Amino acid sequence: MIDVRHVTRRFDGVTALEDASFEVRSGEIVALLGPNGAGKTTASRIIGGILAPSEGDVLVDAVSVRQDPNTVRARCGFVTDQPSLYERMPLSAYLEFFARLYDVSAPGARAVELARLLGLDDVLGKRLGAFSRGMRQKVAIARALVHDPPVLLLDEPATALDPEMAQTLRSFIVSLRARHRAILLTTHDLDEAQRIADRVVVLYKGRVIRIGATSEIRAVGKPSYTVTFAGEPAAAHAALARIGVASDPAPSEDGLGALRFATDDPRKTNSEALRALLDAGLRVVTVTAAERSLEDAYLAILAEARQ
Amino acid sequence: MKWWLIAWREIRWEVFLDRASLLRTAVFIVIPIFFVFSNRGIPGGGAGDATLIALALQSVFFPSLAGVSLIAATFTAEKENGTLVPLLAAPIRDFDIVLGKLLGMVVPVMVACAVTLAAAYALAGVRYGAERVARVLTPELLYALLVLSLLYVVTTGSITMIVAARVRSSRAAQQLAGLVIAVSAAVFAGLGFVAIQVADGWALVAVGVILVFFDVGALEVARRVWQRGEVIGRI
Numbered sequence: 001m002i003d004v005r006h007v008t009r010r011f012d013g014v015t016a017l018e019d020a021s022f023e024v025r026s027g028e029i030v031a032l033l034g035p036n037g038a039g040k041t042t043a044s045r046i047i048g049g050i051l052a053p054s055e056g057d058v059l060v061d062a063v064s065v066r067q068d069p070n071t072v073r074a075r076c077g078f079v080t081d082q083p084s085l086y087e088r089m090p091l092s093a094y095l096e097f098f099a100r101l102y103d104v105s106a107p108g109a110r111a112v113e114l115a116r117l118l119g120l121d122d123v124l125g126k127r128l129g130a131f132s133r134g135m136r137q138k139v140a141i142a143r144a145l146v147h148d149p150p151v152l153l154l155d156e157p158a159t160a161l162d163p164e165m166a167q168t169l170r171s172f173i174v175s176l177r178a179r180h181r182a183i184l185l186t187t188h189d190l191d192e193a194q195r196i197a198d199r200v201v202v203l204y205k206g207r208v209i210r211i212g213a214t215s216e217i218r219a220v221g222k223p224s225y226t227v228t229f230a231g232e233p234a235a236a237h238a239a240l241a242r243i244g245v246a247s248d249p250a251p252s253e254d255g256l257g258a259l260r261f262a263t264d265d266p267r268k269t270n271s272e273a274l275r276a277l278l279d280a281g282l283r284v285v286t287v288t289a290a291e292r293s294l295e296d297a298y299l300a301i302l303a304e305a306r307q
Numbered sequence: 308m309k310w311w312l313i314a315w316r317e318i319r320w321e322v323f324l325d326r327a328s329l330l331r332t333a334v335f336i337v338i339p340i341f342f343v344f345s346n347r348g349i350p351g352g353g354a355g356d357a358t359l360i361a362l363a364l365q366s367v368f369f370p371s372l373a374g375v376s377l378i379a380a381t382f383t384a385e386k387e388n389g390t391l392v393p394l395l396a397a398p399i400r401d402f403d404i405v406l407g408k409l410l411g412m413v414v415p416v417m418v419a420c421a422v423t424l425a426a427a428y429a430l431a432g433v434r435y436g437a438e439r440v441a442r443v444l445t446p447e448l449l450y451a452l453l454v455l456s457l458l459y460v461v462t463t464g465s466i467t468m469i470v471a472a473r474v475r476s477s478r479a480a481q482q483l484a485g486l487v488i489a490v491s492a493a494v495f496a497g498l499g500f501v502a503i504q505v506a507d508g509w510a511l512v513a514v515g516v517i518l519v520f521f522d523v524g525a526l527e528v529a530r531r532v533w534q535r536g537e538v539i540g541r542i
Contacts, residue, residue, distance in 0.1 A: 048396055049396070070398045070400070073396060076396070082389045084392055086321075088320045088324045093320070101312060101394075103398075143393060
């Protein structure tokens, strides 16, 4: 549905995006991750037909953004981090205005339908300037959906939303995936990305440095393990150091000591570590694999890129 | 016709609901009417006729100034508030956005110009004699004044849009636009006044033709600087 092909974008000699290529398929949520200035917003603006690429091309629903940007815009719904609403307009007039810009056949009915879908039907006549932050973000989403686009570009949609509202928004995005929308989610919220993204694209200094399924990305780097024991943590640390295993203190309960270590070869290292701890007179209680978050993996990928 | 959608939205929801801009426009309508009202007396002959023409000319130019300051405010506010981004993401041509925004300002300003000119004409008729006013301010001249003010508003509106597209803050835009407006108002008012007085109105036609050419050029430049890539890079 979205096919980004070797896209480069320069602003006054500064390269914001360099030879970026990735895809978002129908019925898929792809999270676009990266630090500030990595080129995420530039990428989503190019895909949405707002910015022209300096080199390369993007196909949205098989339409080239270079050749027919207006058709691409008609097939994309764009949600920005700031709702950016016309504050003097009431909700109904606002949605109708955008419905007309997108050539929706029955703009009034569509405005009512969307307001109902997002739980805003009781404030249709109210001015947008009086809306809360969460309501404003809902309006921005309604605006993006006004023409029922096959592609959604969500740029930090949950910024400044309270946890309950963010959860509601996540559920709504997931429901759109079920309706075969292609969704590109630009976000700094790695927890959100981990929960709903099928795949992840990591950008760093304008380049795509990693693409993969969320589960694959989470598997990046060494697996780590936490061992809990009864005894002195310093003695346990020394025992692991003697066999060449670096360890760090880990949170523990019930008065037990706990250390975390990472290894490329858990079959060999874990049994050696267990033996070293037992030989040092420590009573091992548990050895568990530490679950890695997308955040851990993302930070590891960035650290690797910086090196 | 998407330019009309944008223009109508500006008129309906921004101009009419913005108390500050309404107040500013009202002041620019009242000032020229006050000048007509407060003029102590007009001598007979050519000097008096010139004064009547000057009063009619200022009746259309003052409301025009209000319009130009209006467009400087609305454009930069859109950039600062980010409301331009959803508009740029919509399937509309760059020129539709430029034309829509410009018309959103020009239409209410021209209404204000027409109202002010009509009020000034009526008041001048009461104060200086309806027959004399009708002889000096012919329908052709009044029509020419309205066309001239339309051309002036389009010119300065285009220049203001160009300025608004290139700068980031509304304060900088207002200051630059103010400078442009002050200089252009002096030039156009002077040219218009002189042109009305000489060569049976042909000089006025010449000024109009020059303005038309200038407008076409300014609109073309505005269209170029309002290309999505240019504008979005400065938001």
